[in-house]
Amino acid sequence: MNGRYVVSIDQGTTSTRCIVFDHRGQLVSVDQREHAQHFPRPGWVEHDAMEIWRNVEKVVPRALSRGGIDASQIVAIGIANQRETTVVWDRHTGVPVAHAINWQDTRTDALVEELARTPGAAEVERRCGLPLNTYFSAPKLRWLLDHTPGLRTRAEHGDVLFGTMESWLIWNLTGEHLTDVTNASRTMLMDLSTLSWHPDSLDFFGIPAAVLPEIRSSAGVFGTVRTVLPGVRLAAALGDQQAALFGQTCFTPGEAKCTYGTGSFMLLNTGAGPVRSQHGLLTTVGYRIEGQPAVYALEGAIAITGSLVQWFRDGLGIITSAPEIETLARTVEDNGGCYIVPAFSGLFAPHWRSEARGVIVGLTSYITKGHLARAVLEATGWQTREVVDAMNADSGLMLRSLKVDGGMTSDNLLMQFLADVLDVPVVRPMVAETVSLGAAYAAGLAVGYWPDLEGLRRNWHRAAQWLPNVDPQWRKTEYDNWQRAVERTFDWIQPH
Amino acid sequence: MPGQVQSIARAAAILRLLAGGSGRLGLLEIARALDLPKGTAHGIVRTLQDVGFVEQDKTSGKYQLGAALLHLGTSYLDVNELRSRSINWADPLAARSGEAVRIGTLLDSKVLVVHHVFRPDDTLQTLDVGALLPPHATALGKVLLAYDAHGGAYGDLAPYTRRTLATPRALARALTATREAGWASDIEEMTVGEAGIAAPIRGYGGLVVGAIGISGPVERVCDAHGQPKVGLVTHVREAARAVSRDLGGRGL
Numbered sequence: 001m002n003g004r005y006v007v008s009i010d011q012g013t014t015s016t017r018c019i020v021f022d023h024r025g026q027l028v029s030v031d032q033r034e035h036a037q038h039f040p041r042p043g044w045v046e047h048d049a050m051e052i053w054r055n056v057e058k059v060v061p062r063a064l065s066r067g068g069i070d071a072s073q074i075v076a077i078g079i080a081n082q083r084e085t086t087v088v089w090d091r092h093t094g095v096p097v098a099h100a101i102n103w104q105d106t107r108t109d110a111l112v113e114e115l116a117r118t119p120g121a122a123e124v125e126r127r128c129g130l131p132l133n134t135y136f137s138a139p140k141l142r143w144l145l146d147h148t149p150g151l152r153t154r155a156e157h158g159d160v161l162f163g164t165m166e167s168w169l170i171w172n173l174t175g176e177h178l179t180d181v182t183n184a185s186r187t188m189l190m191d192l193s194t195l196s197w198h199p200d201s202l203d204f205f206g207i208p209a210a211v212l213p214e215i216r217s218s219a220g221v222f223g224t225v226r227t228v229l230p231g232v233r234l235a236a237a238l239g240d241q242q243a244a245l246f247g248q249t250c251f252t253p254g255e256a257k258c259t260y261g262t263g264s265f266m267l268l269n270t271g272a273g274p275v276r277s278q279h280g281l282l283t284t285v286g287y288r289i290e291g292q293p294a295v296y297a298l299e300g301a302i303a304i305t306g307s308l309v310q311w312f313r314d315g316l317g318i319i320t321s322a323p324e325i326e327t328l329a330r331t332v333e334d335n336g337g338c339y340i341v342p343a344f345s346g347l348f349a350p351h352w353r354s355e356a357r358g359v360i361v362g363l364t365s366y367i368t369k370g371h372l373a374r375a376v377l378e379a380t381g382w383q384t385r386e387v388v389d390a391m392n393a394d395s396g397l398m399l400r401s402l403k404v405d406g407g408m409t410s411d412n413l414l415m416q417f418l419a420d421v422l423d424v425p426v427v428r429p430m431v432a433e434t435v436s437l438g439a440a441y442a443a444g445l446a447v448g449y450w451p452d453l454e455g456l457r458r459n460w461h462r463a464a465q466w467l468p469n470v471d472p473q474w475r476k477t478e479y480d481n482w483q484r485a486v487e488r489t490f491d492w493i494q495p496h
Numbered sequence: 497m498p499g500q501v502q503s504i505a506r507a508a509a510i511l512r513l514l515a516g517g518s519g520r521l522g523l524l525e526i527a528r529a530l531d532l533p534k535g536t537a538h539g540i541v542r543t544l545q546d547v548g549f550v551e552q553d554k555t556s557g558k559y560q561l562g563a564a565l566l567h568l569g570t571s572y573l574d575v576n577e578l579r580s581r582s583i584n585w586a587d588p589l590a591a592r593s594g595e596a597v598r599i600g601t602l603l604d605s606k607v608l609v610v611h612h613v614f615r616p617d618d619t620l621q622t623l624d625v626g627a628l629l630p631p632h633a634t635a636l637g638k639v640l641l642a643y644d645a646h647g648g649a650y651g652d653l654a655p656y657t658r659r660t661l662a663t664p665r666a667l668a669r670a671l672t673a674t675r676e677a678g679w680a681s682d683i684e685e686m687t688v689g690e691a692g693i694a695a696p697i698r699g700y701g702g703l704v705v706g707a708i709g710i711s712g713p714v715e716r717v718c719d720a721h722g723q724p725k726v727g728l729v730t731h732v733r734e735a736a737r738a739v740s741r742d743l744g745g746r747g748l
Contacts, residue, residue, distance in 0.1 A: 026588045320563045323576035410580040412625050430587045430616055461616035463587055464623050 004075050006449060007063070007229065008440040009056060011081040011165045012240065013102070013262075016055040018063035019436040023449070025459035027433060029067030031059040038099055043106040046099035049087040052165070053172050060228050071229050077173075078236035078443030080243035080435045081165040083186045086140035088151070088211070089168070091161050097148055100165070101140040106345075108139040115139065115205070124204050128188045129274055129283030131352065137164055137187040138205045145206070158210040166237040167213045174223030174234055179213040181294055182242040185285040190215065192274045192283060195294055218242070219442035220290030236442030238287060240435045241265040244405055245297060246287050247438030248429060249460045251453045254397040258384060259434065260408035262307040263348075266300040266384065268391050268399075279390035280350035290446060298394060300349040300387030304342035305380040306408050311342075312376050318369050326413045328373035336371035337362040339485040340379050347489065350390040357492040361485045380408065381417040382482040388422055401425040405434040412466075419466040421475060430461040506530065507540050511549065511561065520558040546744060547700040573705045573743070575601055579611040582697065582739040586613045586708065589735035593728050595712035596621070597735075599697070600629065600636040601705070602644060605651035607637045615712065630686065632667050633660050635694035636707045638680035642671040643696055643704035656686045679733055681724045684714055691717035693724045695736035699743045708736050
């Protein structure tokens with residue numbers, strides 16, 4: 001093929017993908033490799049960072065060869081990555097000191113409880129815009145320093161380096177120890193207003209400054225790649241959800257996207273200043289283009305959406321493939337009065353109830369597997385509604401339409417239900433792979449492949465749109481039922 | 497009479513073997529039971545695994561009958577699955593062609609629209625997933641009829657326009673041409689001023705499981721001679737091949 005292209009590497013939770021995009025932002029070719037999930041103990045989730053790096057070395061050349069594209073045609077590389085997953089490696093050998101601790105890992109729960117009681121906790125939370133939680137990187141890094149023999153000394157001497165997955169890949173690709181503002185904003189160590197590591201936060205978590213990468217803009221040249229695609233500029237890195245915000249071209253305050261994967265993440269562009277949430281949302285950096293001020297976002301994380309469908313498939317065996325959930329749900333007219341609240345490991349935004357557990361309520365002998373399938377899909381719709389309500393309340397901006405992406409957007413029944421319960425149009429863009437596209441856009445923008453944000457906007461096209469089409473009274477009654485179902489999940493796990 | 501195809505006979509024997517006893521066997525056990533070299537048995541089992549007739553247990557590595565075999569009697573490919581698997585290739589087709597994309601399957605002698613991508617000009621368009629189209633008057637329908645093994649009855653050949661193929665003879669000729677070319681078109685056969693191009697989506701073994709196509713104003717879809725533009729035909733066939741590859745088919 002002729003022409004020039006941008007390569008994006010999406011280092012995700014279960015796999016690493018390389019996608020080549022053309023100047024119109026269209027997918028040209030793709031390759032993907034899964035990596036192993038290690039579960040050494042209950043609640044522990046680890047990745048082998050070396051395996052992930054080797055996968056990057058494989059998928060990039062394969063994606064190029066599938067598209068018949070030569071390395072000389074690549075103008076830039078962008079990285080989007082699973083966020084918060086923490087790895088520490090030896091600066092001299094490049095070998096990780098331990099498996100990476102995954103974002104889902106809850107081994108730090110006791111540590112986090114202890115930290116929450118430590119003086120200064122509230123100030124740390126305010127400074128970084130995040131609540132103390134096992135989810136974020138700083139407790140994971142602290143755990144590694146505490147539990148890996150000799151690591152703290154090596155860290156203080158500057159012999160080991162910390163990074164989230166983008167840092168690990170940037171280091172392997174370019175030899176530089178760097179991160180970007182979006183990933184740094186998920187560590188709990190960065191001051192949201194100055195966009196730099198804060199010494200008091202480092203003290204609070206007991207983290208030596210020597211291990212930290214330098215914080216850069218999301219779109220800007222990080223360095224020149226020495227391997228895989230030698231000579232190509234690495235020109236972007238963003239956390240995956242922020243990359244999706246960028247790929248959906250949500251460049252104006254008030255624009256929001258929701259990515260529907262195993263969990264779902266809604267991000268709302270709040271513009272040049274951080275908005276502090278009163279309703280259980282996270283304050284985060286949306287993106288920063290080099291030479292421009294950072295753009296902030298509010299984030300609503302929903303733990304279980306697509307994974308509820310997976311549970312229906314793998315745990316219950318009622319369907320054999322995820323898309324069949326729609327086929328089954330369409331065998332009935334409505335949910336038959338049945339609701340499923342998938343608080344499998346507590347509830348995330350806006351509730352943040354770790355002691356909650358899932359319920360199926362409204363069961364009668366009338367209920368069939370079709371009704372259950374409906375309730376499975378509706379759970380994703382209502383959980384989104386709760387996050388939207390919180391965002392509207394926090395930001396004072398009323399959501400006017402929702403841009404959606406991710407695997408579940410191929411489910412028409414769900415997308416129509418979303419429009420019905422949110423009472424706004426739901427819009428799917430022409431490129432479903434917005435995470436990868438966002439990284440490509442940011443990289444292409446940084447090297448001048450695309451001129452400006454308006455140029456990117458012109459690439460965005462509506463592929464499908466679902467309009468609200470229900471009686472407001474129905475919406476109100478059903479939402480009320482959902483909220484009563486949610487209340488029934490609370491206080492299930494009792495304190496010891 | 498043509499000779500027996502040895503590997504098919506062996507594949508059938510492996511399926512019978514897995515259907516009996518405990519239902520789970522390792523490769524060595526299969527090879528031993530049928531007195532086959534391990535490599536030969538592996539090749540056959542892998543092929544059966546590719547088509548979904550055999551599954552491999554992730555932890556034990558043993559083989560068992562696959563879900564596809566149990567659902568042989570029902571629909572071959574769930575329409576929602578087809579949409580989910582083709583969405584990444586339908587979008588680029590819309591972007592490259594500049595026209596709306598639809599994916600269809602046959603349902604009771606009609607074309608059921610299972611996926612629809614808007615024309616990428618951001619004008620107001622309505623999603624018509626679930627709509628039924630007349631097969632004889634659409635490119636999607638002609639492709640589906642051309643490869644429909646149960647074909648014969650074309651249903652109601654209503655004349656939508658002057659150019660609709662409204663006789664069994666004219667339609668049969670068009671279907672033969674479709675099979676020869678590997679794609680079909682409709683030029684003002686359903687709506688005056690509208691044209692479409694479509695190509696088959698193939699699953700395992702080349703079975704046609706759907707059709708993907710574009711449609712739009714005749715002056716954009718066709719050239720000065722009133723024929724579908726070669727570039728657009730290429731885009732449609734490439735998209736069909738890409739989806740087919742994802743589904744495990746060859747996508748001719």
